[in-house]
Amino acid sequence: MLKLNKKFSFALIIFLMVFVIPCISAAETVQYSQSGQNMSSDRFVVSDFTITSERPEIYPGDTLEMSYVITSEGFYDRLISLPKGLYFTALDPDGNLVEAGKAYTGQFISPGDSIIMKARLTVDKPGTWRIWPSYTIQNKNGIVQYNPEEWAAADIYVEEEDIPLADLTIIEAGTAGTGENGDGLRFYYIVKNTGPLDANTTVSGILLNDEDMGIGNPVGILPAGESQKVFFTLSNVSKGDKITIVLDAAETEDELDEENNDWSFAVNLKNDVSKTSDAADSSAVVSEEPDQSSNQTSSVVYYPATTAVCCDVTAQFIILGIIAVLMSVFSFALGYYYCQSKKCENELGWMYAKIKRLEAGETIDHSYIKADEVLPDEDIAEAEVVLKGKSGKEDSGDKEKPEEEKTEESVDVGTGDKEDKKE
CATH class of the missing domain: 2.60.40.1470 (ApaG domain)
Structure with missing residues (x-):
């Protein structure tokens, strides 16, 4: 029965490897029928x-x-x-x-x-x-x-094959305070690369009331999905003035969307913040503010974006796990059925015979012995009691010898005495 179980399990594994797993991993999509x-x-x-x-x-x-x-x-x-x-x-x-x-x-x-x-x-x-x-x-x-x-x-x-490109966009901008020695106002903006490809170094243009200020404000290399906080300083700025920031003003970077590079906001001189709906809270942006002394200098501060790692549990591993559980349950059921149907009589008989031979000091042959060849049916119950440690007999030190052995010893002793007397 055990050999049959092993053969069945082996055949089941081969079946899964040949038919089931290839179907899971090589599933096809019907485009036309x-x-x-x-x-x-x-x-x-x-x-x-x-x-x-x-x-x-x-x-x-x-x-x-x-x-x-x-x-x-x-x-x-x-x-x-x-x-x-x-x-x-x-x-x-x-x-x-x-x-x-x-x-x-x-x-x-x-x-x-x-x-x-x-x-x-x-x-x-x-x-x-x-x-x-x-x-x-x-x-x-x-x-x-x-x-x-x-x-x-x-x-x-x-389908059209998507060409991976970077995509620069501003998610937040505002006033950062007064410039060095109180000269002018400092402003900032946060650039995010929403494309799947890293962006090279670009230069932003700054406009005040739609007039180009001639400032080349650099934005450093920006990996895909990350953000960067950039500062610049302007002089002679009044409340209500319009500031426009143009990313990649020289158009040196190919982007997925070339129409989302402009950002405008009005100055109100109160550390105002202008942000998109998906922008992070400006208080969460940590950066070191650089020193700037004129409206033609700027500094770049890198703003690392957080990334998340997720686990992709495929359907293939889920199905294999279910199959493994079913195989375990099936093997347990086969073993339980075998034990119940056979009542383990052969195993009990073999163990009882081994105990008897050990007590007799004989050399044990480990080959399998059927219960019917060792014990009659009435002794199997006694074997179960012995194996459970409930034989009912307590150890009493030295065991008494059987009467036959005593008789033989007495006869030997008597014979010896007679021989002594004859001598």
Whole structure:
């Protein structure tokens, strides 16, 4: 029974490795599935035309898995002929024809016979691809017949590939106090890179009442997702003046959105703060304020952003965990059933026989001994009592010898006395 259990467990593991795990890790997305059938004028029927991909969205460079079934409904054998045999035709977004497959040339197809055709196609352009089953087959007169154009066609859309770029935007700006020696006012703004790519060093432009102040305010290298606090000083600023900050004024950095680089606010001389709805509280921004003495100098202070790390628990590991638990429960159930059905009589008999032989000082043979060959049924109950330590017999020091042994000893002693007397 134990050997059978091991074989079953091994077979179950092999089944999971061969069938279940590949299905979990290599799940495909059906992009197109034909409904019904299409028959050509040559009496060929195409059915089960399907197209699948590895992920729901298709991008340039992805590979499509294609298949269809072609069945002959004609009245005589046909030859799948050159130059192409069975294949797929695709019309790319630029209007160019692409072919894939070209198999089964030289093979005959009889009335009622079906052939499954499979092939792969790698799409290399974004846009709509039109794909349909195709064939070149000879009739009985040796004339090559072609499938109808765009026969049972499927339209597959390939997404535009996103080019990773940085994206600089201002999330907060305001007054930082008076300048050095009370000369002018100091202002700050917080720049955040919301794009997936790091941003290089850029220069911001500063405008006062829409007039360019000629200040090249640098913003240092900014990793993706992080922020930076920048200061600048302006003189001759009055309440109500409009200050405009233009990020990447020289347009040296390619960004995802070039329209979100401007930020304007009015001066009210009260440490005012202007921020976006998703900006952090300015009190949480920790930075060292640099010394500035004129309206043409500036300093950059880096503002590190916090990052979070999350754990991605995939469905594959969850399913494997459930399978492991089920296997453990199944193994326990098999062991419990075996013990209950057999009542462990063989094991008890073997252990009791071993104890008896140890008491007799014999050498123990560790080979398996069935209970029926060692003890009768009535002694099995006694074996259970012995194993549980409830034999009812208490140790009383030296054990008395059996009467037979005593009789033999007395006879030996008597014989010895007689021999002494004769001498």
